[in-house]
Amino acid sequence: MHRQTTTLSKRVNRVAATVERRGVAATYELHDRLLSNRLSRHRLTEVPPALDDQQRSIVEALDRDGYVALPFSDFLHDQALCDEVQAMGDAFIERTEAALRTGGRLKVRAGKEYVARRYSFEGATIGSDDPWFRVVSSRRLLDIANAYLRLWAKLSYVDLWFTVPQRPDEPRTASQNWHFDFDDKHLLKAFVYLVDVEADMGPFEFVPGSQPGGRYHAVRPWTPMGYGRVSDEDVARSVAPGDIVSFTAPRGTLLLCNTSGLHRGGYSTGRPRVLATATYCSPASLASLSRRNFSPAVDLDQLDDVTRFALT
Numbered sequence: 458m459h460r461q462t463t464t465l466s467k468r469v470n471r472v473a474a475t476v477e478r479r480g481v482a483a484t485y486e487l488h489d490r491l492l493s494n495r496l497s498r499h500r501l502t503e504v505p506p507a508l509d510d511q512q513r514s515i516v517e518a519l520d521r522d523g524y525v526a527l528p529f530s531d532f533l534h535d536q537a538l539c540d541e542v543q544a545m546g547d548a549f550i551e552r553t554e555a556a557l558r559t560g561g562r563l564k565v566r567a568g569k570e571y572v573a574r575r576y577s578f579e580g581a582t583i584g585s586d587d588p589w590f591r592v593v594s595s596r597r598l599l600d601i602a603n604a605y606l607r608l609w610a611k612l613s614y615v616d617l618w619f620t621v622p623q624r625p626d627e628p629r630t631a632s633q634n635w636h637f638d639f640d641d642k643h644l645l646k647a648f649v650y651l652v653d654v655e656a657d658m659g660p661f662e663f664v665p666g667s668q669p670g671g672r673y674h675a676v677r678p679w680t681p682m683g684y685g686r687v688s689d690e691d692v693a694r695s696v697a698p699g700d701i702v703s704f705t706a707p708r709g710t711l712l713l714c715n716t717s718g719l720h721r722g723g724y725s726t727g728r729p730r731v732l733a734t735a736t737y738c739s740p741a742s743l744a745s746l747s748r749r750n751f752s753p754a755v756d757l758d759q760l761d762d763v764t765r766f767a768l769t
């Protein structure tokens with residue numbers, strides 16, 4: 458009797474999960490086609506971003522390949538702010554290493570315990586005293602995100618990551634495996650390496666052209682709530698080895714990438730990989746598939762419309 462009950466409740470849970478998944482996917486589609494994103498696209502056409510040559514060529518590269526990589530300081534044209542981000546990174550490294558040595562508490566997410574985070578999803582309030590927040594909420598980056606995503610985007614995630622190295626005999630897990638992010642197809646992530654990243658430190662890897670509309674998108678087309686994991690065999694069968702980019706790169710490298718395409722990273726068996734990261738998504742994603750990891754500690758009335766929209 459007990460076994461039957463357990464089996465029945467498992468089946469009920471499975472069915473409930475499927476119904477919930479379908480409901481969330483339908484809500485996303487509704488917001489993407491008719492509700493939030495339509496309005497957001499309209500706003501972009503009403504007020505198109507004024508891009509300089511460098512921003513325009515970044516958007517072209519993102520359209521073509523789904524990623525772009527360049528020195529952070531060449532992009533920001535503000536060495537003092539780059540230095541502040543790096544100093545914040547150095548302090549985070551020091552604190553995280555001390556916590557690892559002494560058994561102190563690390564901010565981690567279930568299933569991805571190998572990444573210690575500056576904020577994680579613990580209700581952080583982030584404001585302009587955080588230099589990385591200043592960068593990712595700046596019009597310089599927001600205008601790129603909006604021009605690339607063809608809508609006024611939302612800034613949904615701001616963080617620093619310290620990837621704790623693991624033993625080489627431990628298998629890859631979670632986002633160390635090839636996958637696409639399930640939470641939006643209108644997605645742009647920013648990463649700035651805060652240490653030199655070598656081949657054994659879990660560099661970020663990406664299949665250029667696997668973003669929606671790209672030449673490799675058919676390897677695993679994006680669907681809302683779709684199963685994102687793609688086996689090594691499927692990637693090897695569909696993608697020429699020379700077409701995968703592995704971002705071994707010096708500290709101070711900025712990477713922008715549409716991670717609804719195929720990517721993986723963070724399998725470090727050498728030294729810790731440390732980076733700053735942020736996510737821009739569409740309003741439809743925040744309405745159905747994702748949630749913001751911070752509350753902005755800024756005076757919203759002082760912001761221009763584009764920035765206020767991104768932060769609320």
Ligand SMILES: O=C(O)CCC(=O)C(=O)O
Binds near residue numbers: 659660662716720723
């Ligand atoms: O840690 C990595 O390089 C992978 C990151 C990732 O999968 C993501 O940000 O979606």
